[in-house]
Amino acid sequence: MSSRQASLQRGGTAVHLAPGKWQRLGSLTDEEGRFFMLALDQRDSLRRALGAALGISPDAVAADHLTGFKQAVTKTLAPYATAILLDPEYGYPHVIEHLPPGVGLLLCLEESGHEKAGPGGRERKTRLLNNFSVEKAQQLGADAIKLLVYYNPDASAEVRRHQQEIVRQAGGACARAGLPFLLELVSYAIEEAGTDTAEYARRKPDLVARSAAEFSKPEYQVDIFKLEFPADLKWTQEYANGAFDGKVREPVYSLAEVRERCRRLDQVTDGPWVILSAGVTIEEFLVQVDLATEAGASGFLCGRAIWKDAAPLFRDQVAMEEWLDTKGVYNSLRANAHAQLALPWMEHRL
Numbered sequence: 001m002s003s004r005q006a007s008l009q010r011g012g013t014a015v016h017l018a019p020g021k022w023q024r025l026g027s028l029t030d031e032e033g034r035f036f037m038l039a040l041d042q043r044d045s046l047r048r049a050l051g052a053a054l055g056i057s058p059d060a061v062a063a064d065h066l067t068g069f070k071q072a073v074t075k076t077l078a079p080y081a082t083a084i085l086l087d088p089e090y091g092y093p094h095v096i097e098h099l100p101p102g103v104g105l106l107l108c109l110e111e112s113g114h115e116k117a118g119p120g121g122r123e124r125k126t127r128l129l130n131n132f133s134v135e136k137a138q139q140l141g142a143d144a145i146k147l148l149v150y151y152n153p154d155a156s157a158e159v160r161r162h163q164q165e166i167v168r169q170a171g172g173a174c175a176r177a178g179l180p181f182l183l184e185l186v187s188y189a190i191e192e193a194g195t196d197t198a199e200y201a202r203r204k205p206d207l208v209a210r211s212a213a214e215f216s217k218p219e220y221q222v223d224i225f226k227l228e229f230p231a232d233l234k235w236t237q238e239y240a241n242g243a244f245d246g247k248v249r250e251p252v253y254s255l256a257e258v259r260e261r262c263r264r265l266d267q268v269t270d271g272p273w274v275i276l277s278a279g280v281t282i283e284e285f286l287v288q289v290d291l292a293t294e295a296g297a298s299g300f301l302c303g304r305a306i307w308k309d310a311a312p313l314f315r316d317q318v319a320m321e322e323w324l325d326t327k328g329v330y331n332s333l334r335a336n337a338h339a340q341l342a343l344p345w346m347e348h349r350l
Helices: 019-026 042-054 065-078 090-096 134-139 157-177 198-215 253-270 280-294 305-313 317-338
Strands: 004-010 013-017 035-038 083-086 106-109 115-117 123-125 144-150 183-184 224-227 273-275 299-302
Touching: 013 019, 035 065, 035 305, 035 317, 042 065, 042 305, 065 083, 065 090, 065 305, 065 317, 083 090, 090 106, 115 157, 115 183, 123 157, 134 157, 157 183, 183 198, 198 224, 198 253, 253 280, 273 280, 280 299, 280 305, 280 317, 299 305, 305 317
Parallel strands: 035 083, 035 299, 083 106, 106 144, 144 183, 183 224, 224 273, 273 299
Antiparallel strands: 004 013, 115 123
């Protein structure tokens, strides 16, 4: 493309992306424009899982443990993904040599975890990695940038402003570098005792939708959203009998209502979006993928739902690699199959 902007006419609306972003977004998808992406940027959660497998505290888990696990997962599962998300601490420098040709690369900007903030420390601020930036990610060959932001639209004004400003700055830096900006939004409970409660299950669809609507504003320059499923299937009439985790719950909505929540999320999100797994079981995630892509999602960016059951086997490398070669590959193929009806990103309302 010789022009400064790539343009595609869709539904009477002209869509504009810088040529560099247009091409790099395509490097994250299959030929149809669907995202089947593997997340492997976990740090603290992976440290806890490997510590449990080794019978040691998370603090005693060595850097070599983290990089070794990431290498094993990448070698086996990256060939089934259109792109992989890595951290620049334990992932990229040790894993990149195992990345197959044609698989796109996303690098994250944030530190693992969050800073406690707001009244009583119940709110969350995202922390950026030290000595890392969009420019450095570009130098390392990243095809896109990912930023995770914890967000509750009912949080205190100061915390919301902090999170919004981090996104603005990242969006601007990505625009200057010509790199696609993927924003991951994760909601959290403030008033409720936790996220596995009937109260939070009722509130979650609204929290997810309002957060997506906020960051769909042009000022944030987000190119693709990584979003939570806008409900909790474990609290639906159809699955509250413990279908996914064996715990029986009193349902708070029906599957038909959840479908409507998914459609609402698609309507308020001005740009292509993919679904994240948040560590649910692969069985629950596949249902989420079905419902999300039916509503307009362009695929998924999934980590733990695909590979988390390999972590408890970390002490026995042979058993772990066998699990990855069999069940891990099967999980990847199933996720890809369930996302076949995903909306190509260039066909989404932008």
